[in-house]
Amino acid sequence: DAGxxxxxxxxxxxxxxxxTLRCKPISGHDYLFWYRQTMMRGLELLIYFNNNVPIDDSxxxxxxxxxxxxxxxxxxxxxxxxxxRDSAVYFCASSLAVQGVGYTFGSGTRLTVV
Amino acid sequence: xxxxxxxxxSLSVQEGRISILNCDYTNSMFDYFLWYKKYxxxxxxxxxxxxxxxDKNEDGRFTVFLNKSAKHLSLHIxxxxxGDSAVYFCAAIDNNAxxxxxxxxxTRLRVKP
Numbered sequence: 502d503a504g505x506x507x508x509x510x511x512x513x514x515x516x517x518x519x520x521t522l523r524c525k526p527i528s529g530h531d532y533l534f535w536y537r538q539t540m541m542r543g544l545e546l547l548i549y550f551n552n553n554v555p556i557d558d559s560x561x562x563x564x565x566x567x568x569x570x571x572x573x574x575x576x577x578x579x580x581x582x583x584x585x586r587d588s589a590v591y592f593c594a595s596s597l598a599v600q601g602v603g604y605t606f607g608s609g610t611r612l613t614v615v
Numbered sequence: 616x617x618x619x620x621x622x623x624x625s626l627s628v629q630e631g632r633i634s635i636l637n638c639d640y641t642n643s644m645f646d647y648f649l650w651y652k653k654y655x656x657x658x659x660x661x662x663x664x665x666x667x668x669x670d671k672n673e674d675g676r677f678t679v680f681l682n683k684s685a686k687h688l689s690l691h692i693x694x695x696x697x698g699d700s701a702v703y704f705c706a707a708i709d710n711n712a713x714x715x716x717x718x719x720x721x722t723r724l725r726v727k728p
Contacts, residue, residue, distance in 0.1 A: 532714050534716075536718075542720065543621075543704070543718060543719060543720030543721045544659070544704060544718040544720075544721070545718075546715065546716075546718075549715060551713075551714070556713065557713075557715065592658055592659070594658070596714060598714060603649050603661040603664065603706075603716070604661070604716060605661075606651075606658030606660070607658050608656070608657055608658050609656075609657075609658050
């Protein structure tokens with residue numbers, strides 16, 4: 502298995518532009534999570550899905566952020582419009598619906614908004 | 616309101632010595648705890664875990680201790696090696712509330728040769 506695949510690895514965009522981050526979870530995993538890593542807040546959960554359905558999006562910072570999971574093998578995190586304070590590393594992770602089993606993370610997307 | 620806290624943002628240890636990384640939590644419903652390791656430009660990877668019914672779990676050079684009354688856990692690495700230099704995240708889960716991990720802010724460990 503190739504693991505959790507995220508694209509792009511790096512994204513540099515201008516303030517106000519739309520940014521779309523992509524994630525392919527591990528086949529068979531029921532849960533998908535989007536995390537953001539910053540120096541100030543560490544790893545913070547933005548949103549997670551169970552069987553493609555959004556369960557908890559309370560971590561999404563603002564309406565500018567949206568996430569979708571149209572099928573079991575693909576998810577997107579969109580920021581529109583982007584702002585410099587959105588600059589961070591965004592991680593996608595997936596896991597099985599087995600209690601206590603940890604997540605498998607992708608390599609992350611480093612987003613820089615200038 | 617951070618439910619999982621790692622109060623030391625960084626730690627420096629000499630190679631061969633013990634590294635002790637600490638983590639505190641506030642939610643008494645957490646029943647499973649994990650440590651993740653993260654190298655630069657990579658995603659976090661699972662390192663070791665412990666159930667709340669135990670107070671110690673050991674895997675090679677890595678041992679996790681859990682003190683439920685103090686709501687505190689620690690990761691011991693002995694002996695420390697330069698390859699252990701990374702950011703370590705403590706995480707906790709309430710298995711009765713779904714499959715969602717709550718992470719601490721991380722501790723950057725540097726093992727000096």
